[in-house]
Amino acid sequence: EKHGGGPAVPEKAVRFSFTIMSVSVQADDKEGEVPIFTELKPNSELSCKPLCLMFVDESDHETLTAVLGPIIAERNAMKESRLILSIGGLPRFFRFHFRGTGYDEKMVREMEGLEASGSTYICTLCDAGRAEASQNMVLHSITRSHEENLERYELWRTNPFSESADELRDRVKGVS
Numbered sequence: 001e002k003h004g005g006g007p008a009v010p011e012k013a014v015r016f017s018f019t020i021m022s023v024s025v026q027a028d029d030k031e032g033e034v035p036i037f038t039e040l041k042p043n044s045e046l047s048c049k050p051l052c053l054m055f056v057d058e059s060d061h062e063t064l065t066a067v068l069g070p071i072i073a074e075r076n077a078m079k080e081s082r083l084i085l086s087i088g089g090l091p092r093f094f095r096f097h098f099r100g101t102g103y104d105e106k107m108v109r110e111m112e113g114l115e116a117s118g119s120t121y122i123c124t125l126c127d128a129g130r131a132e133a134s135q136n137m138v139l140h141s142i143t144r145s146h147e148e149n150l151e152r153y154e155l156w157r158t159n160p161f162s163e164s165a166d167e168l169r170d171r172v173k174g175v176s
Contacts, residue, residue, distance in 0.1 A: 127173045149175055 024033035083094040126144065144152075152175035159168055 019039060020037075021039050022035055023037040024035045026033045078096045081096075083096070085092050085094065152172040156168060156172045156175055161171075163171065
């Protein structure tokens with residue numbers, strides 16, 4: 001635990017997720033690709049689809065390997081394969097290109113309007129607090145969307161029920 005009060009929990013909330021960054025078309029007889037879609041906000045919760053969410057110590061390589069190993073193996077298998085879809089009665093071939101990028105949680109919290117790392121609420125995708133996370137450090141589910149974070153931010157900004165700071169903080173669960 002770096003900051004904050006409550007039970008000690010591992011330093012990191014690990015989120016292994018994917019985003020479709022871009023879709024391009026390349027004709028068989030052409031060398032260049034033509035982009036038909038590019039994700040403008042690749043780290044947004046609207047486009048970043050979580051496959052796994054857990055709390056873990058960065059140095060706990062056994063747990064990380066056990067949980068993420070199958071996902072990484074599937075990704076590696078997809079790198080070597082082609083997806084064939086019938087579009088308009090003609091087979092179309094698709095290949096997958098993976099790019100791995102890590103985002104710092106501090107940056108994500110700042111961009112999504114969430115409290116800093118000392119917050120009672122330790123995750124940007126669920127309402128888990130330190131006490132809950134200390135009891136269950138592996139199995140967590142996505143319990144809120146980007147839209148809900150925006151709604152909570154608006155509640156924090158306007159305080160329509162004239163609540164105290166502590167009451168308001170409890171209502172928005174880490175969004176500020």
